[in-house]
Amino acid sequence: MFIAIDISLYTTAIAETFFMTFVSSLISYLIGIPLGVLLYSTAKDGLTPNAGIYNVLSLIVNIFRSIPFLILLILVLPVTKAIVGSTIGAKAVIPPLVISASPYIARMVESSLKEVDLGVIEAAKSMGATNFQIIIKVLLSESKPSLLIGAAISITTILGYSAMAGAVGGGGLGDVAIRYGYYRYNQDVMLITVVLLVIIVQILQEIFMGIARKSDKRL
């Protein structure tokens, strides 16, 4: 019975899951936003169209996005070891999560920026704005609600991936589900972790969508 398992197992796992998800999301966004801006800017209708840079970036992003996360997790073990110093535990899941999520986020950011009306960008240019000013004060500012919706999708995806990391001893709710639930045939543990994951995803999704709705001044 699941009561036999210490409740602290779950609280630790939840904390680990949050830790993995948020640290990975943060770093992924730090990489993904500039990468997305670069993709947008160098694209055909971008601020500084450059087919060469765009095609190379686009290819790299697509390659990383097509590798299944579980495979990537194993492929980048040497990188993980070099950065974190270990290949097990919650921290060790962060490098593969970041490598996997950054290109995904870059695409999300690119598509959000594409929603910004080209007329508004033209107006900013007519006022003598630099490309950097246009990126910060027009593109990122005008696409804020869309970026937040993207964040809701990206962060819950990262959370899902972090659970997968349990397969290699990554810690968190996924780890509990596999070690206690799957290997030890404890279906109750399996069920509880899944329910907990569903609740967390639901809460995160609602929070971000709520912020997105509230921040959108077009409504």
Add this chain to the structure above:
Amino acid sequence: MAIIEIKNLKKIFNNQAVEVTALQDIDIDIEKGEIFGIIGLSGAGKSTLVRMINYLEKPSEGKVIFEGKNLGDLKENELRQVRKEIGMIFQNFNLLEQVNVIKNIMFPLEISGVEKSKAIDRARELLKLVDLSEKEKEYPSKLSGGQKQRVAIARALATNPKVLLCDEATSALDPKTTKQILDLLKKINKELGVTVVIITHQMSVIESICDRVAILENSRVAEIGNVKEVFKAPKSSIGKKLIFGATVNKEEEFVKIDDKTYLRLAFDGSITDKPILANMILKIGMPVSIMYANTKVIEGKVVGQLIIEMPNDKKVQYQIKEYLDENEVTYWEVV
């Protein structure tokens, strides 16, 4: 000296290996302090032309000279400085949707590094000018089209530009709002001395506020001149079409149906207060039918077009022409 000199301008677009000439042989001087209109049917290249005035579009050939500076010679950062002296407003307003009215107006000041408190003061001053002070904190989505365009005008004027470019600025507005916006543009021109360049496909916009007009057709300037003169006697076929509208075609149909002769009389404002037509009828002793009449007030003067059906008698026709010559009425036979 003209504030904007457009010299031998040409623009070619490359659309998938096919070269499309959007504009060619464009020579226009825009004088300081005037309201200059550029009109043409859609596809005539007027939007491209206005974007070359602030170099948002780079010409393929030719020059745009702003206050003696050839924009083609300027570096990117110098060009950005020039753009701060040339405001622009658009058909779709192009306001920032996620920030409120006052922040929209502060935007050009912010990117020019103006101190925030000074920017707020300037924005409030402009809000007063466009009569929207009470909407300071509203977001653009809550405003009507006319209000949005007024915010856009305030924003375009924030950096004290010498020129205001208006790209179809009233095309998305209803007639009443259009009039309000045109009145505002006129006020800005008169009170602030801002040179205004108006791009439009609406002849009514040109006649209500422009001093001079250039008519574009097939990527070239078909006609350029003083609005009153162009309206009185347009020389180009596109000018006639835009000014007289569908009636030109109707007249052609008249002529084909029978052999009657029609005469177009043009009034330039100096003689419409005399009963020209009534006196003429009394003199020739024969009635004439008015086929078309259209008079408008331009810059406080009445300008009109009148088409009359000529009597068949050649002698009477001669008398009519003689009478019109005596009274200095411009006329020509409708083909």
